[in-house]
Amino acid sequence: MKTLIIAYACEPGKGGESEIGWTLARKLAKDHQVWVLTRSNNKSALESEDCGPNLKFLYYDLPRFLTATKGRGKKNFLLYYYLWQLGSSAAIRRFDKDYDFDIIHHLTGGMDWMPSGAAFQKKPFIWGPVGSENTHPLIRRHMPWRAWLKDLARSVLRSALRSLDPNVRRTRARADVILSHTPGNFPASVQKKVMPFVQTGIEASPRLALQKTDLKRNGPLRVIYAGELVDWKGALLAVKAFAKFHVEHPDSCMTMVGAGNLEGAIKAEIQRNDLGDVVSLTGKLPMDRLLIELNRADIFLYPSYHHGLATILLQAMLTGLPTICLEGDAIGRAVGQEAGITLPPPETGQLAGVLSRALLELAENDALRQRKAQAAIELALNTYNYDDIVMRHTEVYWSLVGNDGKSAGPV
Template sequence: MASRLKVLISAYGCEPGKGSEPGVGWQLATHMARLNDVWVITRANNKAAIEAELSKHPIDNLHFCYFDFPAWARFWKRGPRGVNLYYYLWQLGIRKLARQLHAQVGFDVVHHATFVKYWVPAGVAVVTAPFLWGPVGGADTPPLAFWPGLGCRGFVFEAARCLARWIGEHSPSLHFTARRAALALATTPATAARLKKLGTRKVELLIEAALPEQEVQALKKLPPPPSEPFRFVYLGNLLWLKGVHLAIHAFARCGLPKTELWLIGDGPYRAKLVNLAEKLGIAGNVRFFGKLPRQVALQRLSECHVYVHPSLHDSGGWACPEAMAAGKPVICLDIGGPAVEVTNECGFKIPLRSPEETVYLLAEAMRRLYLDSDLRLRMSAAAQKHVEKEFTWTKRVEQLNSYYHMIVNTQE
């Protein structure tokens, strides 16, 4: 059995009972404390939820340290507004705390866990212990041919994102982070290439998303959908960069009888998507559910046959693993985290060469899964096995712990 290490984890997002990056921070910290002695630096505004959970369910060998700037210094940050700038400043702000903790504890390894943005420096990189960076992502960008379809806001957002990455990649602090990393974990090949260009010595691929074992089993036990109507489903925010307009175009192109496209989620792009469905003459077959409570959303997922995830860039995400755990074949684009998460045995990965060709290939994948029940059943079984093998938190933490010991042994 491997010896226990003293580990410092930086997790800006870390909160019990949450999904996405706050869930990553919490799940990583609590699972890793079973194997090592863990200290976590996170935001002070996570403290109430964390301390309330630990008072009910104490966890040995897990210690939290909280940092935020004073209220007067962050008055401009309200919810998601200003989060990127505040996150950058927070990383710089935790450096002193990380050094102080290292002087007191003497860490064997330090680990930057959340957020997943590769172009922001990691504050814990200043600690003179072996440093694991990631998984980080964010380098994937859709081809320029797809930008006009994003609409004005989406176009501006993507342009601003590219500018932010360019500025970040020229930051001395980011280059210091890259040089300090004994190992960097990238969520996608595109991010791996950027990390190598920044000067990181060793880079490996590892997807960020994982699910608790009990959730995998619960999803596996969801009842099968009715035979009719045949339903395709998307679950997520209705944002321009999620590519839902491509799915609607593809669904219209299919023209399959007794079929529906269910869209579960909400966002600023919803009105345009409703108008698009009406314009294409399929409004009666496209259902907009809005944002649903999680259990209701999963019930709706169980009533569908195929999961469609046409996102134009996601570093990873939980939607595809959750859908696969529920036995749904996945149709996604061959870009970003979903292209790493989904194998050819579990679904279809559609290349991005032009919007027209992508819509055609999305429609063909929909048609194949509609017509070929044997293929659908094989992909369903393969998807569930894939999740059980690769996407549980026990598996992910074992992988990260092996990386801890590898960089510690290499350093020695």
């Protein structure tokens, strides 16, 4: 089957959505002819890999005068991404004339409130996995006012684009199948074509995780946070929780991997609590060094509050780390009480205090910590296995395209 995958993010060894796009495209190409439409800044990394005969890459970029709208880092990312999707529609049309795709699959860029360039081409169209997580209302009570306003603005923007933007409405209406990790977000008019689906997966590969051979703790407890140092990923909250925990366990230490706009506030928190010798800020690390840091740790602390299912979570689970997190998003749903401790946000009191007590529970009961670590490994491999996810994608493909290669209609 000739498949066009739209993957704004697609790059090996980078983690996150880039890793999802690369891994799924590579695995789908074992059974299908796959073309991936992505950005040219991914080109050198992609074409240095041995992709096999069935996997080819196509590139589309916005005109240079529009590229400036993106700014440095992730500044204006949403505007740039929106324009990239709309602009890609002409590229998709042109490439379809060249290759006559059987199916078009919008794979990464999984926001259900943004359009897809695939919606403008008359071919069987799969949208997803897409979705969007809401912030738990109790967590909003604990937010600093700036974060609260930012979260409110995010909610208003999502709602407006979902309801009013003609390109998002067209994408939703045009999709033959919508794969979603938050299926309840979609209106009743399209629910018949919405299919619950996980966002990402993992495989037992040393390029994604260095699985522990012994789950016993060796020496002082090591806590790790890995992700962007931004409010909604709980970076500052994590160091505040560790500070409280460290009072009870002064031999413990913490590693924070990542970069972001909260780095200054985190450094100030470290200084205020005299944690300079026990909390290490590594900045953003290449994948090989990140995997080593995960393998050295004992607990993964990730108190996000509107996060989709993150690749880093599955990497931590497969490494053999129990996770401490909060209820209310895909992180908490994946971890539950089996692969770590998922905490309901308190109605009163401090979030950091609740998280620190969970750290204490695992620090003082290593048998419990080891049981949850083993459960995390099994959950990652049995529930989020990439091969199973690829098989489900293929089943969706064949539900839309008959054995003669012609459209079989919507499922």
